[in-house]
Amino acid sequence: xxxxxxxxxxxxxxxxxxxxxxxxxxxxxxxxxxxxxxxxxxxxxxxxxxxxxxxxxxxxxxxxxxxxxxxxxxxxxxxxxxxxxxxxxxxxxxxxxxxxxxxxxxxx
Numbered sequence: 049x050x051x052x053x054x055x056x057x058x059x060x061x062x063x064x065x066x067x068x069x070x071x072x073x074x075x076x077x078x079x080x081x082x083x084x085x086x087x088x089x090x091x092x093x094x095x096x097x098x099x100x101x102x103x104x105x106x107x108x109x110x111x112x113x114x115x116x117x118x119x120x121x122x123x124x125x126x127x128x129x130x131x132x133x134x135x136x137x138x139x140x141x142x143x144x145x146x147x148x149x150x151x152x153x154x155x156x
Contacts, residue, residue, distance in 0.1 A: 081132035081144055084108075088127045096120075100129060100143055108133060110143035119148050 089107060091098035096112040110131065112120040123129070123146075131143040
């Protein structure tokens with residue numbers, strides 16, 4: 049009976065423990081946040097970013113790469129948007145997956 053080269057133990061001190069995610073186990077988890085809605089308060093097209101005002105008065109930063117479907121150039125101040133807030137303790141809150149909400153009176 050041959051012994052295989054693999055050990056039957058669950059833990060080997062010589063092998064670093066990594067995530068058990070499929071695909072790229074060493075790649076960090078993508079950022080996630082909680083869902084929110086707000087209105088575009090400021091947009092700086094030349095600089096590629098803007099700010100969203102929440103109902104509680106907070107301003108949330110977003111970058112053009114965080115808008116979905118190439119809508120950054122179509123956004124205007126006052127547009128209602130939905131997004132995810134990533135609370136970053138270093139740089140402050142940031143909006144991810146920014147999407148313009150359907151405008152009232154327009155059919156989809």
